[in-house]
Amino acid sequence: DERTFVMAKPDAVQRGLTGEIVTRLEERGLKLVGAKFMQIDQKLAEQHYGEHADKPFFDELVEFITSGPVMAMVWQGADATRQVRQMMGATDPADAAPGTIRGDYGLDLGQNIIHGSDHEDEGANEREIELFFDEDELVEYERSDEPWVYEDEDH
Numbered sequence: 001d002e003r004t005f006v007m008a009k010p011d012a013v014q015r016g017l018t019g020e021i022v023t024r025l026e027e028r029g030l031k032l033v034g035a036k037f038m039q040i041d042q043k044l045a046e047q048h049y050g051e052h053a054d055k056p057f058f059d060e061l062v063e064f065i066t067s068g069p070v071m072a073m074v075w076q077g078a079d080a081t082r083q084v085r086q087m088m089g090a091t092d093p094a095d096a097a098p099g100t101i102r103g104d105y106g107l108d109l110g111q112n113i114i115h116g117s118d119h120e121d122e123g124a125n126e127r128e129i130e131l132f133f134d135e136d137e138l139v140e141y142e143r144s145d146e147p148w149v150y151e152d153e154d155h
């Protein structure tokens with residue numbers, strides 16, 4: 001099964017949307033295998049958003065992601081990275097479809113509620129998991145409803 005890195009950003013935590021995010025992913029059938037409520041420091045922020053280092057919005061982005069606590073998570077499931085991105089919606093909440101997390105809760109590009117690994121960036125999911133978690137902080141278990149989510153037990 002694929003694993004992906006997901007984060008409730010500082011705006012989501014401050015607005016009490018952490019539970020809503022967890023609920024949506026949980027109800028979809030994705031499995032929570034790691035979680036850490038934490039404050040991101042400057043160094044980790046610059047590493048996490050390294051791909052945007054030369055963008056004009058980089059400083060703002062780092063300032064925002066370090067501005068308050070976040071909930072960093074690892075979710076597991078079939079095609080998890082791409083499925084979470086679909087549930088998140090477009091980067092700019094103004095363009096995100098209703099029914100998506102950003103489309104239902106955001107209005108501003110700079111404060112867009114949730115991060116999920118990019119499925120178009122090969123290996124981004126595992127790289128981000130490794131940046132935020134030690135392997136022994138991730139839990140292996142079977143969810144009791146898995147037979148009712150996946151037809152094939154070798155999903």
Ligand code: GTP
Nearest residue numbers: 057060061090091109110111112114115116117118
């Ligand atoms: P993340 O899940 O946060 O990585 O979002 P994303 O993958 O949908 O978008 P991307 O990686 O391209 O950009 C990272 C973050 O930078 C976005 O979530 C936005 O908050 C922010 N961002 C992207 N483009 C702009 C921009 O043009 N201006 C500003 N202010 N912020 C931007």
Ligand code: MG
Nearest residue numbers: 115116117118
């Ligand atoms: Mg991104």
